[in-house]
Amino acid sequence: MKRRSVLKVVLTSALIAALSVPAVATADSAKTVIEGLPMAARAAPVPAGVSPELAGLIESRQVGTHAETPSSTKQWLALQAEFDAASLQGVARLLEMTGAQFAIENVAGVTTYRVTPTTIDPRWADTVFVHVHGGAFVFNGGEAAMAEAIWMAHGLGVEVVSVDYRRPPLHPFPAATDDVIAVWQQVIKDHDPAKVAMFGTSAGGNLALSTVLQLRDMGTPLPGAIMAGTPAVDLAQTSDSWITLQGLDPLGAREGVIEGTFDIYADGTDRTDPRLSPIYANLGNMPPTVLLTGTRDLLLSDTVRMHRALRAAGVAADLHVYDGQSHGDYMAGFFVNAPETHDAWRELNTFFDLHLE
Amino acid sequence: MKRRSVLKVVLTSALIAALSVPAVATADSAKTVIEGLPMAARAAPVPAGVSPELAGLIESRQVGTHAETPSSTKQWLALQAEFDAASLQGVARLLEMTGAQFAIENVAGVTTYRVTPTTIDPRWADTVFVHVHGGAFVFNGGEAAMAEAIWMAHGLGVEVVSVDYRRPPLHPFPAATDDVIAVWQQVIKDHDPAKVAMFGTSAGGNLALSTVLQLRDMGTPLPGAIMAGTPAVDLAQTSDSWITLQGLDPLGAREGVIEGTFDIYADGTDRTDPRLSPIYANLGNMPPTVLLTGTRDLLLSDTVRMHRALRAAGVAADLHVYDGQSHGDYMAGFFVNAPETHDAWRELNTFFDLHLE
Numbered sequence: 045m046k047r048r049s050v051l052k053v054v055l056t057s058a059l060i061a062a063l064s065v066p067a068v069a070t071a072d073s074a075k076t077v078i079e080g081l082p083m084a085a086r087a088a089p090v091p092a093g094v095s096p097e098l099a100g101l102i103e104s105r106q107v108g109t110h111a112e113t114p115s116s117t118k119q120w121l122a123l124q125a126e127f128d129a130a131s132l133q134g135v136a137r138l139l140e141m142t143g144a145q146f147a148i149e150n151v152a153g154v155t156t157y158r159v160t161p162t163t164i165d166p167r168w169a170d171t172v173f174v175h176v177h178g179g180a181f182v183f184n185g186g187e188a189a190m191a192e193a194i195w196m197a198h199g200l201g202v203e204v205v206s207v208d209y210r211r212p213p214l215h216p217f218p219a220a221t222d223d224v225i226a227v228w229q230q231v232i233k234d235h236d237p238a239k240v241a242m243f244g245t246s247a248g249g250n251l252a253l254s255t256v257l258q259l260r261d262m263g264t265p266l267p268g269a270i271m272a273g274t275p276a277v278d279l280a281q282t283s284d285s286w287i288t289l290q291g292l293d294p295l296g297a298r299e300g301v302i303e304g305t306f307d308i309y310a311d312g313t314d315r316t317d318p319r320l321s322p323i324y325a326n327l328g329n330m331p332p333t334v335l336l337t338g339t340r341d342l343l344l345s346d347t348v349r350m351h352r353a354l355r356a357a358g359v360a361a362d363l364h365v366y367d368g369q370s371h372g373d374y375m376a377g378f379f380v381n382a383p384e385t386h387d388a389w390r391e392l393n394t395f396f397d398l399h400l401e
Numbered sequence: 402m403k404r405r406s407v408l409k410v411v412l413t414s415a416l417i418a419a420l421s422v423p424a425v426a427t428a429d430s431a432k433t434v435i436e437g438l439p440m441a442a443r444a445a446p447v448p449a450g451v452s453p454e455l456a457g458l459i460e461s462r463q464v465g466t467h468a469e470t471p472s473s474t475k476q477w478l479a480l481q482a483e484f485d486a487a488s489l490q491g492v493a494r495l496l497e498m499t500g501a502q503f504a505i506e507n508v509a510g511v512t513t514y515r516v517t518p519t520t521i522d523p524r525w526a527d528t529v530f531v532h533v534h535g536g537a538f539v540f541n542g543g544e545a546a547m548a549e550a551i552w553m554a555h556g557l558g559v560e561v562v563s564v565d566y567r568r569p570p571l572h573p574f575p576a577a578t579d580d581v582i583a584v585w586q587q588v589i590k591d592h593d594p595a596k597v598a599m600f601g602t603s604a605g606g607n608l609a610l611s612t613v614l615q616l617r618d619m620g621t622p623l624p625g626a627i628m629a630g631t632p633a634v635d636l637a638q639t640s641d642s643w644i645t646l647q648g649l650d651p652l653g654a655r656e657g658v659i660e661g662t663f664d665i666y667a668d669g670t671d672r673t674d675p676r677l678s679p680i681y682a683n684l685g686n687m688p689p690t691v692l693l694t695g696t697r698d699l700l701l702s703d704t705v706r707m708h709r710a711l712r713a714a715g716v717a718a719d720l721h722v723y724d725g726q727s728h729g730d731y732m733a734g735f736f737v738n739a740p741e742t743h744d745a746w747r748e749l750n751t752f753f754d755l756h757l758e
Contacts, residue, residue: 080444083648087437091641284448291440
């Protein structure tokens with residue numbers, strides 16, 4: 045046996061020290077503006093690790109500035125209507141592409157859309173998935189709610205009930221989760237909850253998690269599994285990737301419209317309330333949860349933070365990160381038939397097959 | 402039932418269109434320099450999602466410039482000696498912190514270090530893990546090899562054999578994996594291979610994967626599981642996060658010394674050779690593999706690409722991404738007793754417990 049001792053230790057990490065030679069800081073001027081590590085301006089070419097189909101999508105991408113942030117209820121309603129109408133075009137295209145059908149159903153007083161794909165996978169024949177749409181809590185209402193529901197229904201061959209929950213500015217927190225809870229309680233009258241998945245992306249990921257947390261606290265039977273796609277889980281603090289990846293994601297920035305949507309959604313409630321920001325919740329006994337994100341996703345940090353918190357609480361949580369993808373691009377790839385989208389469907393099928401009874 | 406049709410579709414993604422209003426491109430001048438999405442200069446504050454201990458580490462961080470790239474064998478050897486000596490200080494500190502002991506053993510003609518922690522976990526009492534050190538293929542030889550071996554031995558309570566493989570500039574590819582293969586063949590004479598994990602970080606992750614791929618092709622019994630920490634899996638192409646996250650990671654940049662190490666390691670062999678770049682390999686029948694990385698890791702993209710490729714090949718591969726961590730920081734946190742490091746040990750214990758027989 046041999047043992048060494050040292051008199052002087054200068055390294056914070058042997059590995060890192062071995063790979064780089066620290067130099068004096070060079071960005072004192074930048075540090076006077078914002079404290080932090082300086083990132084120089086650059087251009088980010090199409091990532092090496094993406095399919096030609098996704099590369100084409102990224103190449104055509106323009107990361108624009110946001111609309112002006114509304115300052116009145118009237119302005120919010122106008123922007124909401126504009127966005128909903130634009131999203132509805134995408135929904136119409138998805139219906140045409142897939143041949144999926146939908147029916148409008150009033151469930152417990154809440155408008156829902158039952159989306160039926162052309163083919164049902166036998167393993168999902170006796171169940172339905174519950175969809176909570178994204179759109180920063182404010183956008184994608186009415187039939188525009190269905191985009192991700194169609195994506196899931198078509199990709200997995202499963203019937204989906206999409207919840208057209210009430211939204212700000214007229215209906216702030218907790219109207220949205222109240223509506224999802226009401227629909228859930230109705231759905232489980234006809235279905236074994238352990239065979240039902242709840243899913244959503246972005247604000248929809250937040251709402252799916254928040255709804256299930258509340259169901260857990262109410263003692264209501266829970267979904268057998270959750271998909272939280274690039275979920276906005278921290279409305280109180282700005283996670284790192286909102287800053288580090290800005291410029292790469294068509295989502296734009298948190299400042300402005302998105303921060304405004306968080307504001308009118310919270311409507312004065314403390315944003316660290318776990319019903320608003322699931323990252324602050326006690327996550328014990330949550331159902332198995334699969335999370336999706338990308339390396340150019342402004343919500344990469346929110347997503348990985350949630351994954352870690354779920355795992356630390358003992359939840360069976362899986363994480364899939366797609367190289368070069370921005371916010372929700374696993375769905376955007378649907379429009380160009382990207383292999384990454386088929387990969388996401390495969391992972392979701394595998395996960396739900398494992399965890400839904 | 403209700404169905405809509407559209408005459409004109411302008412959206413590439415309903416979700417994204419709902420959250421941002423595309424504007425005209427503003428960065429024509431940047432595009433004349435490098436084709437790609439423009440990222441503006443910024444400063445990245447300490448991430449919201451990290452522990453106070455890791456925050457302290459990040460706050461004290463200076464992302465420096467690299468040493469000059471050597472242009473002769475003599476210069477490479479000098480830089481190698483300098484780096485090895487620096488890393489050895491870290492190893493000495495880790496030995497002091499942990500009380501771990503080590504013995505130098507010649508195994509099949511290869512120098513190895515058998516690292517024994519103060520306490521062995523009963524579940525790992527009858528096995529040993531094989532460690533392949535990192536350091537860009539060129540650095541961290543001699544006793545400096547042991548840093549991660551000590552980290553693993555102490556964190557999991559397992560005996561570790563760390564391979565001091567031959568390195569460039571004197572011994573390019575395939576000397577390193579030849580050495581690891583030789584050690585492996587000796588180790589499995591005394592241990593059930595299904596109970597042995599092989600692990601490494603950075604270049605060590607590459608070498609662990611490459612070694613096991615070659616063992617598979619040779620028909621040699623494989624390790625029961627692999628840990629590939631932030632592995633450099635693509636020496637041919639520059640994955641996206643090398644560019645997008647530059648400035649945040651003490652690793653610095655790929656250009657310069659690191660690209661130079663890849664060059665003297667490959668020594669003229671085509672870098673898309675899967676023995677050099679495992680991302681290009683057929684990955685069928687690889688053992689369960691756990692991958693670790695962080696949102697500020699220049700090898701984030703390499704890591705998630707490998708995770709996806711393994712999953713697509715049907716391998717049981719798990720991914721853990723730590724918010725705000727740069728290259729190998731799950732180990733760097735060891736020096737400040739960060740909760741993230743304990744979390745990594747917990748995940749590794751769970752993974753190996755599940756997959757090692």
